[in-house]
Amino acid sequence: xxxxxxxxxxxxxxxxxxxxxxxxxxxxxxxxxxxxxxxxxxxxxxxxxxxxxxxxxxxxxxxxxxxxxxxxxxxxxxxxxxxxxxxxxxxxxxxxxxxxxxxxxxxxxxxxxxxxxxxxxxx
Numbered sequence: 001x002x003x004x005x006x007x008x009x010x011x012x013x014x015x016x017x018x019x020x021x022x023x024x025x026x027x028x029x030x031x032x033x034x035x036x037x038x039x040x041x042x043x044x045x046x047x048x049x050x051x052x053x054x055x056x057x058x059x060x061x062x063x064x065x066x067x068x069x070x071x072x073x074x075x076x077x078x079x080x081x082x083x084x085x086x087x088x089x090x091x092x093x094x095x096x097x098x099x100x101x102x103x104x105x106x107x108x109x110x111x112x113x114x115x116x117x118x119x120x121x122x123x
Contacts, residue, residue, distance in 0.1 A: 006031035009083035011076065013066055013093040016043030020092030027088075028055040035079035035086075037064035037072075038093070058082070066093045067118045095119050 010027045014020030015036035028034050028051045036051075038044040041063045048061035060082060062075040079086050095116055108116070 004031050005087075008032045008087040009035065009079055009085060010088045010090065011035045011037070011079050011086055012090045013037045013064065015092070016040040016047055018092065020090070021047055023090050023092060024051060025054075027090075028057045028059065031055075031057065032087075033058040033083055035060040035062065035075065035082070037062045037066070037075050039063065039065050066091075067115075067122065093119060 005027055008027075008031075010024075010032045012020050012024045012027070012034060015024040015034075016038035017040065020036075020038070024034050024036055024047065034051065034057060036044055036048055036059065038047075044061050044063060048059045051057065051059045060078060062071075062078060064071040064075045066072060076086065105113070
């Protein structure tokens with residue numbers, strides 16, 4: 001018997017790509033309604049549409065900067081307003097760079113490093 005998350009609400013950050021996208025797809029395939037968050041608006045909307053079309057679950061999409069508590073609070077509040085509760089949360093928001101480069105960590109400015117840490121550890 002395969003596990004079911006039917007009727008549950010799972011929130012996933014970093015859902016526009018990578019591990020977050022894979023997690024969102026998986027829990028939706030098990031029947032969970034999902035609320036997705038990412039700072040990448042275009043990728044987020046595309047993934048939410050794909051999940052809705054392929055699974056039929058309710059899928060919310062919120063453009064969220066995880067470094068901003070007001071963004072996160074609004075995202076979670078919308079999930080609770082829509083689904084009545086949050087049954088699980090998966091934080092996959094993470095970056096190597098906020099500028100899109102792949103330069104070694106040692107070459108990053110203090111400000112760039114602080115932004116990466118804020119997203120990966122604080123957010």
